[in-house]
Structure formats: C-alpha cells, structure tokens
Amino acid sequence: MSHNHYPDLQVCVLAAGKGKRMRSNLPKVLHKVLGRAMIDYVLHTVESLRPKGIAVVTGHASEMVREHVGQPANLDWVIQDQQLGTGHAVKQCETVIRAVRDVLIVCGDTPLLSAETLAHLVDEHRNCKADVTVLTALQASPFGYGRIVRDDDQRVSAIVEEKDATDAQRQITEVSSGIYCVRNEVLFDLLRAIGNRNAQNEYYLPDIVPLALAAGQRVDAVLMEQSDEMTGVNDRVDLARVEDMMQKRIIRDWQLRGVTIEKPETVRIEAGVSIGIDTVIQAGCYLIGSTHIGDECRVGPNAVLVDAWLDDRVNVFAFSHIQGASVGSNTSVGPYGRLRPGAQLDEHVHIGNFVEIKKSVIGRGSKVNHLSYIGDATMGSDCNIGAGTITCNYDGANKFRTEIGDNVFVGSDTQLVAPVSVGDGATIGAGGTITRDVPAGGLTLSERTEQRYIAGWKRPEKDIR
Ligand code: UD1
Ligand code: MG
Numbered sequence: 454m455s456h457n458h459y460p461d462l463q464v465c466v467l468a469a470g471k472g473k474r475m476r477s478n479l480p481k482v483l484h485k486v487l488g489r490a491m492i493d494y495v496l497h498t499v500e501s502l503r504p505k506g507i508a509v510v511t512g513h514a515s516e517m518v519r520e521h522v523g524q525p526a527n528l529d530w531v532i533q534d535q536q537l538g539t540g541h542a543v544k545q546c547e548t549v550i551r552a553v554r555d556v557l558i559v560c561g562d563t564p565l566l567s568a569e570t571l572a573h574l575v576d577e578h579r580n581c582k583a584d585v586t587v588l589t590a591l592q593a594s595p596f597g598y599g600r601i602v603r604d605d606d607q608r609v610s611a612i613v614e615e616k617d618a619t620d621a622q623r624q625i626t627e628v629s630s631g632i633y634c635v636r637n638e639v640l641f642d643l644l645r646a647i648g649n650r651n652a653q654n655e656y657y658l659p660d661i662v663p664l665a666l667a668a669g670q671r672v673d674a675v676l677m678e679q680s681d682e683m684t685g686v687n688d689r690v691d692l693a694r695v696e697d698m699m700q701k702r703i704i705r706d707w708q709l710r711g712v713t714i715e716k717p718e719t720v721r722i723e724a725g726v727s728i729g730i731d732t733v734i735q736a737g738c739y740l741i742g743s744t745h746i747g748d749e750c751r752v753g754p755n756a757v758l759v760d761a762w763l764d765d766r767v768n769v770f771a772f773s774h775i776q777g778a779s780v781g782s783n784t785s786v787g788p789y790g791r792l793r794p795g796a797q798l799d800e801h802v803h804i805g806n807f808v809e810i811k812k813s814v815i816g817r818g819s820k821v822n823h824l825s826y827i828g829d830a831t832m833g834s835d836c837n838i839g840a841g842t843i844t845c846n847y848d849g850a851n852k853f854r855t856e857i858g859d860n861v862f863v864g865s866d867t868q869l870v871a872p873v874s875v876g877d878g879a880t881i882g883a884g885g886t887i888t889r890d891v892p893a894g895g896l897t898l899s900e901r902t903e904q905r906y907i908a909g910w911k912r913p914e915k916d917i918r
Contacts (some may be wrong), residue, residue, distance in 0.1 A: 456572035458503035461554040463637065465501035466499065467542045468492055468561030469512030469533040472887070473705030474688040480514040480572075481686065486696045488723035488742060489701065490521060491686060494564035500567045501602070502575075505553050508546040509561075512536050539631070544644040555579070556640050558633045558658065559767070565698055570682055577792045578634040584670035585639070585661055587612065588632040590680035594803045597687060598628035599659050601674060610666065612659035616652035629659060630683035639670060690788045715754075727809055729765065747782070756787070763801070778810070781817070813844075817858065828852075829871065833859035839883065841866040843856070858893065 466589070470479025492509075500505055512519045512533040519530060529549040533542050536807035543558055550556060554856075557575060559566065572586070578586035587609065589601050594791050600622050612629045643661040651657060666670050677683060685690050703724065704717045710911040711730035714720055721739045726747045728734070735753030740746070744758045747765035752758065754771050757811035761775040764782040769775065773787030777794030784802040786792060795812030798804065802815050807821035812825050823826060823840035826908050829852050842863050844855045853871035857863075861875050864883030875881070876893030885899035 456502070456569055457576070459575060460501065460503065460505055460573075462504040462575060463544055463550050463553040463556045464499045464502070464504045465546050465550075465556060465558045466492070466495055466508045466509045467506060467539055467558065467560050468518060469510045469515070469536050469542050469633075470562075471513040471536065472562070472687070475686075475692075476688075480511075480518055483514075484692060486564050486686075486699050486724070487721075488725055492518065492522060492561045492562040494724075495561050495566065496522065496525075496526050496528075498542050498566055498571065499557070499559060502557075502571060504557070506549070506551045508543055508549050512540045512542075529622065538649065538653070539658035540644055540647045540660060543658055544641065546654075547641050550637065553637055557635050558635065560631045560685060563631065563683055563688070565682045565684055565695060565702075566630075567679075567682055570677055570679065572634065573825050575634050578673065582671065583634075583673040584636045585643075585665045586634045587659075587662065587674045587685070588630040588634075589627050589674045590630055590677040590683050591626050592680055594624075594627065595628045596628050597630070598685075599624040601627040603627075603703060609662060609672050611663050612657075614651065614653070614657065614659070622846060627674075628683075630677065631658075631685065632683070633658065633661075634662070639665065639668075643668075645701035677715060686751060688842070693731055721811050761792070787916070828854075829854040830857060830858040830869075833861070833877065835859060836861045836863070838854050839864045839865035839867065843868050845870045 455540050458822045468482040470481060475484060483490045498790040499623045506527045507527055508531050508533045509629050510533050515532060531545050531549055533545045556564060574586060574588045587783035592598060597615050599612040599614050600618055601609055602613055603623060629875050642665050645662040646664050647656050649656050662672055680785050681698055684695050686695050688893060701759040703722050704714055707749040708714055712728045713733045719736045720734055723741050725742055726740045726744045729748035731748055732746055732750040737755035738753040739757045742760040743809050744761045745762045749765055750763055750767045756773045762779040764780060766783045767780050768785040770787035773790040775792040778792035778796035778826045780798045781800035781802065783800050785805045789806045790804045791809040793811040798811040798815045801816040801818045803820040803822055804810060807824045810819050810827045811828040813830040817833045819832050823839040825838055825842045826844060829846040836857060844870050846852050855869050855871045858875060858877035859880050862880045864881055866883055867881050867885045870888045873887055873890060875891040878894045880896045881887060881889045881891060882896060882898040887899060891897045
C-alpha cells in the first residue's frame with residue numbers, strides 16, 4: 454500500500470457536472486457509496502499522493518459540494534459556470550495551478566480508484582518522458598466510455614467518445630478512465646486548441662491526444678491491471694455496482710485484520726465503521742455510519758448498528774437495532790433489543806428482548822431483560838428491572854426524568870411516572886404505579902385491589918348441541 458509522494462504534481466478533480474443521468478437534486482459527486490460521498494473517496498486518494506495542490510472544479514450546486522468538503526489548506530476551488538465539457542473544466546484551473554512539472558486530472562465520479570494506480574500512472578508518465586499519458590483499461594462491456602484508438606504501430610492516436618464513435622470503434626474494448634497525467638508546460642496550450650464540434654457540442658479533454666500528437670509531443674497510455682477501479686458512476690445502476698465492489702474491498706480488509714464475517718455477501722459495512730479482532734459479524738448485519746465495534750464481540754444475525762459504539766466482548770443478538778448509543782464491555786443486547794440515541798450502557802449490563810432504551814444511563818451490572826421502555830432515566834448499578842416496566846416520561850407535552858439508584862429491584866409491570874426517583878436498595882412490588890419518590894431500602898407497594906377467592910366456581914363448558 455505504499456507509494457511515493459509527489460511534491461511536483463498538481464491534481465485537478467473534475468466535479469462540475471450535474472450528473473443528469475443520476476436524475477437527482479443532489480450533485481453527482483455527493484452521492485454516497487457505503488455512507489461516504491464519492492468526492493470524499495477521490496479527495497482522500499489524491500491527498501495521499503501529497504501533491505503540491507488540488508484544484509476542484511465545481512459548477513452545478515457548487516455551494517453544496519464546498520460545504521460538504523470544507524476548506525483543506527492545499528485545496529483550491531474553481532468554478533465552471535457552464536458545463537461545457539471536461540476540457541473546458543480543466544481549462545478553468547489555469548490560474549490556480551501551482552508551478553509543478555505535471556498535472557494529474559481525475560474525475561470526481563470514480564471512487565474506486567486507488568492511490569497506487571495513480572502513482573503508477575505518474576511514474577510511467579515520467580519514466581517515458583511523455584507529454585500526455587492517459588490511464589486506460591480493458592472492459593468487456595465498454596459501453597459509455599471513450600474508446601482508445603491505436604494506429605498500426607499500436608500507439609494511441611485518439612480517444613473517441615461513445616456518442617461520436619463509429620460502429621467499428623464501438624467494438625474497441627480498451628477504454629479511457631478519464632484520468633490523465635499531462636506536462637504542465639503543454640497542457641493549457643493544448644486545451645486552448647480544442648473545439649466543440651462533436652455529438653455533444655462539448656470541449657472534450659480527450660481531444661488533447663490528437664492535438665499533442667500533431668504538435669509532435671509524446672502521448673502514452675498506461676493500461677490498468679485492476680480495470681474495476683476505473684468504474685465511473687453515471688447513473689444509479691453504476692452506483693449500485695460500484696457500491697458492491699467497494700463493499701467487497703472493505704469486507705476483505707476487515708477479514709484480513711482479524712474479523713470473522715459470516716455470509717459476507719449479506720452484510721453491509723460502511724466506510725466509516727471500525728471493528729476489533731476476533732469479533733464475529735453474523736449474516737444480514739448492517740453496520741452503518743461511524744459505528745465502532747471492539748474486540749471479541751458477536752453481532753447478529755440481522756442486527757442494525759447506526760453510529761453505535763460497542764466496547765469489547767459485547768453480544769448483540771439477532772434483530773437488535775442500535776443507533777447513537779454506547780455499550781460497555783461484556784454487555785448483551787437483544788434478541789430484539791432497541792437502543793436509541795443517548796442510551797449509555799455500562800459494563801456487564803443485560804438488555805433483553807423487546808426492550809427499548811432511550812437517552813438513559815444504565816449502570817454496571819443492571820438488567821432490563823424483558824418488554825420494557827426506559828427513557829430519560831438514570832439507573833445505578835446492579836438493578837433488576839422486571840418485565841414490562843415502563844418509565845412514563847412524557848405527559849403529551851414535556852419530558853421528565855426518572856432517577857433510579859443502585860441495587861434497586863422493580864417488580865414486573867411497574868409504571869414509573871416521571872419525574873420520580875427511586876432510592877438505593879429499594880424494592881417495588883409488581884404491578885405498581887409509582888407517582889411519588891420511592892425511599893431507599895424497604896418495600897414500596899402502590900394501592901392494590903383486594904384479591905378474592907370464590908370457592909366451588911366452575912368454568913363454563915362448551916355447548917355441544
Ligand atoms: C468521461 C470521458 C470518457 C471516459 C469517462 C470515464 C470526456 C469527454 N469523456 O466520460 O472518455 O471514458 O469519463 O469515466 O472526457 N465534468 C465537469 N465539467 C463538465 C463536464 C464534466 O466538471 O463540463 C466532470 C463531471 O462532473 C465528472 C467528470 O467530469 O466528474 C466526467 O464527466 P462525465 O459527464 O461523467 O463524462 P463521461 O461521460 O463519464
Ligand atoms: Mg463519468
């Protein structure tokens with residue numbers, strides 16, 4: 454995974470297009486692949502080459518793109534008001550390009566591209582002393598890509614877009630990745646010479662190839678080994694395909710780092726997730742956003758974790774849903790547990806089936822094992838909360854807190870009507886409606902109706918006429 458650094462390189466990222474084929478209100482490069490915007494992948498990759506500067510060309514919804522990316526120190530924003538083509542887009546960068554030997558041009562819609570591949574392109578370009586080098590790949594189904602036209606000596610002579618290609622040219626399976634390395638000294642003269650007489654009336658960046666050849670400059674092509682990497686996203690079919698490839702990469706990466714993933718083809722693990730060693734992720738799990746899972750955990754099958762934080766040795770059983778919550782070590786949740794934002798479970802906690810916890814702290818060793826709702830509460834350590842216990846935290850307008858001390862035992866089917874507090878060591882009898890603070894220790898019972906016994910009573914019998 455190591456490659457050189459390139460202080461003598463400027464990067465241009467093309468991200469001005471609307472992405473018409475996405476049919477979206479969102480600019481194309483902000484569409485997400487496994488929870489991360491496409492532009493973020495591309496910027497992260499080019500950043501790792503440590504170039505002198507990065508120019509990003511935006512146009513359509515440029516404010517949205519800028520707001521998303523922020524303002525890294527070595528990044529210049531370039532506006533392309535009208536999207537007149539990829540050549541026109543690069544030309545807009547002229548004033549911000551720093552004094553460098555080469556300009557690396559990449560598209561914002563190819564998130565799978567690796568830094569190794571880009572480094573290889575730049576290295577080959579320099580070794581061959583080329584003026585223009587294009588990164589190409591063999592694609593069994595080349596539809597939509599620019600085709601690489603080679604002359605009798607197998608040298609690149611032109612790049613022809615799908616819409617301009619002849620039937621014979623459409624058969625060519627070597628395609629352009631849209632990525633170029635060009636000597637800074639010649640780039641802008643070439644760009645000034647391109648026209649827009651083509652099927653799309655656009656200024657095509659690929660037209661610098663024949664212009665460079667006509668000027669006696671050297672044009673080379675570097676063929677990629679991993680042709681998947683150049684897959685560009687133009688519509689949502691491509692987006693799904695790219696996401697699938699990215700998912701395989703991410704899963705493989707976690708597997709190699711010591712995570713067991715059962716039925717990996719059924720699991721979603723987003724780009725921002727981290728997982729510790731000897732953790733087992735079972736089938737059908739969705740690990741979303743910034744979710745962190747510690748060592749030796751077991752999650753699933755079919756659990757959903759969104760921005761969740763799990764310490765080591767946590768068990769999340771089947772069909773549990775955890776969002777914006779943190780779980781201490783040796784704790785278990787589910788099956789069918791639900792932790793909502795602000796739930797904070799300490800170590801050795803047990804949250805059982807059909808239990809919902811929201812904005813509540815649950816102390817070390819406490820158990821809420823069955824069919825309960827705990828919201829806006831603070832619970833101390835070693836409590837046992839009986840089945841069906843509910844914190845009544847909402848009066849229809851405002852929310853109130855429930856405070857529970859340490860070593861409290863709450864009988865089944867108790868309603869704790871907040872605001873209310875329960876002292877350390879208290880025991881509350883089953884079926885209570887608790888509306889006033891419960892003192893520490895002792896037994897608290899709320900009013901119960903007298904139990905009656907009717908001797909000799911018989912159950913009705915089924916009429917068998
Ligand atoms: C482009 C290439 C094609 C290559 C393919 C690889 C051209 C003319 N075609 O086709 O040879 O095989 O990429 O994926 O270069 N953009 C701008 N301003 C514009 C037009 C486009 O910034 O005026 C940006 C887009 O936002 C996008 C990138 O340039 O990130 C490529 O544009 P796109 O429309 O996706 O071109 P393709 O048809 O994919
Ligand atoms: Mg494209």
